[in-house]
Amino acid sequence: MSDKARILFDALDLDRDGTLTRTEVIRALREKGPTLAARGVLPFWGVGDVDDSAALFDQADQNGDRVLSFEEFAAVVDRRFGW
Numbered sequence: 389m390s391d392k393a394r395i396l397f398d399a400l401d402l403d404r405d406g407t408l409t410r411t412e413v414i415r416a417l418r419e420k421g422p423t424l425a426a427r428g429v430l431p432f433w434g435v436g437d438v439d440d441s442a443a444l445f446d447q448a449d450q451n452g453d454r455v456l457s458f459e460e461f462a463a464v465v466d467r468r469f470g471w
Contacts, residue, residue, distance in 0.1 A: 390471040393462035395429050408456040414441040431469050444468070 400408055400416040421435035448456050448464040465471065 390462065390466050392429060392469070392471050393465050394458070396424065396465060397458050397461050399424055399429065406458070408445070408461060410442060410445045410454065413445045413456070414438055417441045417444075434469060 397408065399420055400413055402412050402416055417435065418438065418441065421430060424430040425432045425435050444464065445456065447468075448460045450460050450463075
């Protein structure tokens with residue numbers, strides 16, 4: 389698991405409960421995505437629209453519980469973003 393995945397996860401965890409919901413991922417990427425990309429936390433091409441954010445969540449939700457743990461999230465973003 390990369391340090392970048394941890395930084396991105398923490399930035400998207402709006403309620404700071406240690407998990408990510410679909411709503412959090414979509415909202416946080418829309419609100420914070422450009423800033424995170426400018427800081428190098430997220431590739432610029434990783435800042436997409438609502439459908440892209442929802443697809444990222446769906447791909448990462450390995451157990452289908454509609455909540456992402458850090459491990460689920462990191463496995464997908466490390467592979468997807470080449471970290």
